[in-house]
Amino acid sequence: MSHKHSLVPFASKTRMRRVDELKIEGRAARQHKPAQISAIAASIKQFGFLEPVLIDEKDAVIVGKGRLLAARELGLAEIPTMQIDHLSAGEKRAYRIASNRLCEIAGYDKAELALEFKELSALDLEFSLEITG
Numbered sequence: 001m002s003h004k005h006s007l008v009p010f011a012s013k014t015r016m017r018r019v020d021e022l023k024i025e026g027r028a029a030r031q032h033k034p035a036q037i038s039a040i041a042a043s044i045k046q047f048g049f050l051e052p053v054l055i056d057e058k059d060a061v062i063v064g065k066g067r068l069l070a071a072r073e074l075g076l077a078e079i080p081t082m083q084i085d086h087l088s089a090g091e092k093r094a095y096r097i098a099s100n101r102l103c104e105i106a107g108y109d110k111a112e113l114a115l116e117f118k119e120l121s122a123l124d125l126e127f128s129l130e131i132t133g
Contacts, residue, residue, distance in 0.1 A: 014052050017081040019071050022053065025060040026093070030100050032066045039133055040070035046127050052080040062092050063099045 044067070053064030061068055062084055071079045087095060120129060 014080055014082045016078045017055070017059070018078055019068065019076055021059050022055060022068055022079075022081070023058070023060045024065055024068065026096075029097065030065070032069060037066060037069045037073055039131075040066050041073045042131055043133075044070055044074060046131050049076075049079055052082040054084050055081050056092060057083065057085050062087075062096055 049067070049071070051064070051067065053067050054062040055064075056062055068079070084092070117129065
C-alpha cells in the first residue's frame, strides 16, 4: 500500500461553484437512470447538498456526476465542490471507479435495517421514508 499522498485538509478546499461551469468528461462507466437522478434530487431537496462534488483543476467531475445532474434537475445555480489536485490522471480515473464500486459491494444487515426503519416509522417525520431509496 502506497502512502505517497498525505492527508489533505479537505474542508478548507470546499467551495461553491456555478453548476454551468462544471463539466462531465470521460467514459460513462456508471449509468444514472432518470429515476435515480430524481431520487438524488429529492434527497438533496429534503436534506440539503451534504456531499460536495469532487472536481479536478479543469472543473471536470471526478466523483459526483449524479449529484451534478440532480442539481441541474433542481435548477440550482451553485453547488458545493471540492477540487482534487493531488492525484495523477490515472489515479483520478481509478478513484472514480473505486468510489462508486466500494459502496456497491457493501451489504446490509437486514435485521438492523428493519429495526432502523421500524424506529424511523415511529417518529413524527415530515417526509416519506421512500426518500431513503
